[in-house]
Amino acid sequence: MIEISDLQLSYGELEVLNGINLNIYDGDIYGIIGQSGAGKSTLLGCINGLQKYESGSLKVDGIEVKDLKKNFEIREFRRNIGMIFQQFAIIDRETVYKNIAIPLECWKYKKSEIDKKVKELVRLVGLEEKIKEKAKNLSGGQKQRVAIARALALDSKILLCDEATSALDPKITKDILALLRKVNETLGVTIVVVTHEMSVVKQICNRVAVLDEGKVAVEGTVEDILLHSPQVFAAFTGEDETKILPTEGKNIRIVYTKDSHPEKIFSQLSRDLGINYTLVYGSMDRYRDKLMGSVYINVDVEDVDKVIEYLHMKSIKAEVV
Numbered sequence: 001m002i003e004i005s006d007l008q009l010s011y012g013e014l015e016v017l018n019g020i021n022l023n024i025y026d027g028d029i030y031g032i033i034g035q036s037g038a039g040k041s042t043l044l045g046c047i048n049g050l051q052k053y054e055s056g057s058l059k060v061d062g063i064e065v066k067d068l069k070k071n072f073e074i075r076e077f078r079r080n081i082g083m084i085f086q087q088f089a090i091i092d093r094e095t096v097y098k099n100i101a102i103p104l105e106c107w108k109y110k111k112s113e114i115d116k117k118v119k120e121l122v123r124l125v126g127l128e129e130k131i132k133e134k135a136k137n138l139s140g141g142q143k144q145r146v147a148i149a150r151a152l153a154l155d156s157k158i159l160l161c162d163e164a165t166s167a168l169d170p171k172i173t174k175d176i177l178a179l180l181r182k183v184n185e186t187l188g189v190t191i192v193v194v195t196h197e198m199s200v201v202k203q204i205c206n207r208v209a210v211l212d213e214g215k216v217a218v219e220g221t222v223e224d225i226l227l228h229s230p231q232v233f234a235a236f237t238g239e240d241e242t243k244i245l246p247t248e249g250k251n252i253r254i255v256y257t258k259d260s261h262p263e264k265i266f267s268q269l270s271r272d273l274g275i276n277y278t279l280v281y282g283s284m285d286r287y288r289d290k291l292m293g294s295v296y297i298n299v300d301v302e303d304v305d306k307v308i309e310y311l312h313m314k315s316i317k318a319e320v321v
């Protein structure tokens with residue numbers, strides 16, 4: 001578990017982390033999203049001990065990271081934390097095999113163990129056929145697969161991803177995110193994903209923190225935020241749905257959840273209540289494997305209470321916006 005409380009870090013006058021509080025639980029795929037300069041990479045650097053925070057606490061499995069002083073303590077600590085980057089950071093002139101073997105060689109594993117582990121990992125990341133290929137001859141997506149395999153070579157329990165898909169096209173991004181999900185599900189690795197892309201959060205994260213000017217602006221499960229306060233994400237998607245709603249009458253947001261698909265209600269609503277309404281706008285999203293979203297309807301001011309009461313009676317989530 002990663003426990004962060006009141007974390008502060010400045011570069012000279014610039015306060016980059018300004019009281020960060022969040023917990024990342026074992027098995028999470030945790031998204032840290034924010035605009036450029038919000039402090040996301042700095043926070044990742046604190047988690048793996050590369051950045052020294054000034055005050056507050058950051059514990060990984062109970063170990064206060066800033067208390068690690070001796071080289072061997074730091075090395076042992078980092079062994080459990082793999083990291084991947086936007087630009088892959090693998091050695092182009094070496095083969096796929098060698099790139100994955102390097103951390104194992106550094107830790108003086110036996111040749112036979114290295115061989116077994118590297119072969120297991122290339123299978124996991126789907127690169128068996130490229131095992132002898134030089135990294136420079138690989139595509140971006142394949143390079144990121146090598147980087148993931150290398151990051152997991154020492155059986156890391158935590159994988160930190162710093163904009164790991166930002167240099168990839170959408171289809172390859174999807175494949176890499178699916179691979180990260182497989183790593184999380186099959187190996188139980190906790191994954192922390194730093195990104196400025198909402199689509200990345202929606203595809204794989206279970207929890208998310210929105211970082212703004214060195215503070216956590218919002219934190220919670222992605223599902224809850226998508227359902228209850230999607231406007232939080234508007235800055236990242238560029239789609240603030242509430243801006244296009246009519247200014248007359250009252251707008252009601254009806255939410256699709258994993259348990260309720262309210263489409264049937266649209267034909268019944270007018271009939272049962274004897275009122276008119278306008279279907280204004282709807283947006284559907286995939287969140288991991290589910291379809292989620294909301295539909296906005298516009299009703300006359302005098303009808304709003306009975307519409308809300310009716311929807312709630314039918315166990316449909318709805319609110320006036």
Ligand SMILES: Nc1ncnc2c1ncn2[C@@H]1O[C@H](COP(=O)(O)OP(=O)(O)OP(=O)(O)O)[C@@H](O)[C@H]1O
Nearest residue numbers: 011014016034035036037038039040041042043196
């Ligand atoms: N070594 C450093 N010295 C001085 N300032 C720094 C240093 N590293 C980062 N900064 C500044 O700290 C702020 C936060 O940087 P950081 O890289 O953590 O943000 P970020 O949210 O990851 O941004 P991006 O998405 O652009 O990578 C930025 O204003 C950056 O210019």
